[in-house]
Amino acid sequence: MLVGLVFATEDAEDRPDALAATLPFGGATLIEYQARLLAAVGVGHLLVAVSRVTPALLGATSRIASRGVTVDVVRSAEEAAAKVHPLAQVIVVADALVTTDAVIEWIASETHEALLVTRDGDGSVGIERVDNAHSWAGLARVPAARLADVASLPVDYDFQSTLLRQAVAARAVQLLLPPATGRTRHGVERNAAALLRRSKSVLAALGDRRTAWTDRFIFTPITGWTLPHLVARGVPAWAATVAGxxxxxxxxxxxxxxxPAAGLATSLVGIAALSTGSMLSWLRGEDRLARAQERVIQVISAIAVVLTGVVVTRISGGGTGLVLAMATIACAVLLERTPVPRRRWWATPAAHPLILLPAAIVGHPVVGLGLSALYALASIGAAIEAIREKP
Incomplete structure (x- = not known):
């Protein structure tokens, strides 16, 4: 069982009346972004350690709770220990920490007590020294018993720092944060302007988790460029759905x-809009809308393939184009239903319009349909082999 512990105790540097955790980030607040990353790795119970409660913090925690996460606001290690199951594992997030989903998944996947650290002098920002060569990078995985250890100490001890000391004393495994990640996508920010600058790099990194080649080389770069602009302007996620x-x-x-060439190009623009909108919806906790946008991508891709087959049939007078289109759709549907991890080269719904477009531009859409059908067939064949290897 995973539990999240987020610290929200320090004031913002340029807004002394506000907590750093409630500064704007990703269209919401920083603490909501942190909670979103934790929920994505299976955290269903979130502890928010505070020194004072502000209206902005109450609003943020209410929005987090409305997305299905149990939220408890605690003021001490004793309260935190009382709220956590004794066998739970706790993912600790330092006050005002900005990070990415990949780093959160890394620390959550550890089977032992662990600390994320940076090496002194590599340019990454460390929060507090853990030994003569490393500093804490703001994330840890500790057993619930560690909270009880802190609760047994004098109450005037700093909760976050003492928890770190207890984990170090317990010989927690030290995970070294890559220097490049620390310089651009990971660190503590309590200044609103600096947080906005860092958010552009962090938001651009959200799409990196999409591994298919179509996402990796086509749609993720588009999302990485457009997402920070959409967030900065407060564009609602549904607007991307409408555009798509x-x-x-x-x-x-x-x-x-x-x-066909103009139609396929236009369909790809719509798919790019929906791909960006899906990530924007995920960022804002609108999971249902994000899933709907992904389904619309599948529908647009399928319609583009079928109508291209219809176009070929109408132009040539034969049924080859439509047969190839239906074969592509059949293989794509089967591939989507195979319970195996996707490999980068496998076909995705958006891959088929991408394959069809160059052939349509040069005036031979039937060639594109043939290549698309072969690609879909090769992908489903590989998926079947993967199932046979690991029944």
Whole structure:
């Protein structure tokens, strides 16, 4: 059982009336972003350690709780220890820490008590020294018993620092944070302006977890560039859904007018909008909308393939194009239902319009349909082999 412990005790440097944890980040607040990352690794119970409670903090914790996470605000290690199951593992997040989902997943996947550390002199920001060569990087995984150890000490001890000391004394495994990550995407920020600058790099990194080649080389770079701008302007996630749907509808019209190149290009614009919107929805805790946007991507891709087959059939008078299109869709549906981890080269719904577009541009969409069908068939074949290897 994983429990999150987020510290929200320090004031913002440029806003003394506000806690650093409640500074704007990612269209919400920093603590909501931290809670979002923790929820993504399976944390269903969040402890928020505070020295004072502000209206902004109450609002943030209420929004976190509305997304299905149990939230308890605690003022001491004794309160925290009383709220946690004795066998729970606690993911500790330092006050005002900005990080990425990949780093959170790393610390959460550890099976032993662990501390994330930085090496002195590598340019990464350390919070507190743990030995003569390393400093704490703001994340830890500790057993619930460690909270009880801190609770047994004098109450005037700093909760966060003492918890770190107890983990070091227990010989927690030290995980070294890569220097490049620490310089750009990981660190403590209590200044609103500095937090905004760092957020652009962190938000751009959110799409890095998508491993398919279509995402890695096409849609993730687009998301990385557009997402910080959308967040900075407060664009709602549903706006991306509307934009994606509009481009998808326009692609249908263009394909119906026997303009396959223009139609496929327009469908890809719609898919890019929905891909960015899905990430924006995830960031703001709108999981249902994010899943809906991913499904719309599948629908637009399927319609683009089928209508391209219809276009080829109408132009040539034969049924080859439509047969190839239906074969592609059948293989794609089966691939989506196979219970195996996706490999980078496997087909995704968005890959098929990408394959069709160059062939349509040069005037041979039937070639694109043939390549798309072969690609889908090779992907489902590889998935079946993977199931056979690991039944």
């Amino acid at each position: 749907g509009a481009f998808g509808f326009a692609s249908i019209i263009l394909l119906a007018m026997l303009m």
